Amino acid sequence: MTLAEYRKRGGLEAARDEEHVGEAAHAEKHPGPLEYAQIGLILAVITGVEVAIYYLGLAHTLLVVGLMVLSATKFSMVVLWFMHLKFDNRIFSTMFILGFILALSVFTVALATVGGKLV
């Protein structure tokens, strides 16, 4: 909107009204409380499974793989549903995923070069 258009339409208040109409027009679907509660329940169960397999006495490699998969599942569920990346604009996902990939790269390179071990 140009300054002339802005003044013609009535200034700040009119612009705000227009913005609210825009909000309604661009409404997105976020989950409701019931779905959030269901996801919370799944997350609680996964945490229980994590602790249970810790005490199962599995082979170390198997334990690590199992725990990593469960942890990644929890991480993804929180990011996608609770932080709404599944529903929001992709620019937000890009911001976060770029940071995450960069962190993962530093993590991997540091462990690989200095000799740290996960398993």
Add this chain to the structure above:
Amino acid sequence: MAQAVGTAHLETSTGLDNRKLLMWLFLGSECLFFGSLIAAYLLYRDRSVTGPYPQDLFDIPFTSVSAFVLLMSSVSMVLALAAIQRGNVRGMQIWLFTTAILGLLFISGQAFEFTEFNHEGLSLSTNLFGTTFFVLTGFHGAHVTIGVLILLSLFTVSLQGRIQQKDSLNVELAGLYWHFVDIVWIVIFTLVYLIQP
């Protein structure tokens, strides 16, 4: 079950709210911050010359309860957001306060754990495990503390009637920060506590 939620279509070059964009950019940078601290911990945890070592100290049942408490605080946080997005200010206040209490419970648990470890002879300067462990979990605890302060501020402001449905973005931004703190703990709980050398 889904609900319609208003999202900003603003007069910005992206059409998105700059505050939300900035929050995601900040969280992306925080990934690098915590990624580096976790990598440093994994590099040095089993290079200590003297004890105590992780396997001598970690109390998995206790930490599991702490992890569960923080996870449930994420649920209450998202319920606070869902409430305000539907115009339910009272519901938002209840869930915000619940989240802050769960956060405080988590911090209390961490303070108890740190004290116990200290009694067992582990401090920031005892060995490499102590240094990297306390720096990593200490920074996370500081983030949780800041999150609790943000939640309590929002709660206080809402009691004054200054948060309505149209201000739901403020709650959403606080929620994004809080959920991030939770996902960092999801990673720490697995890599630091459950997977030991």
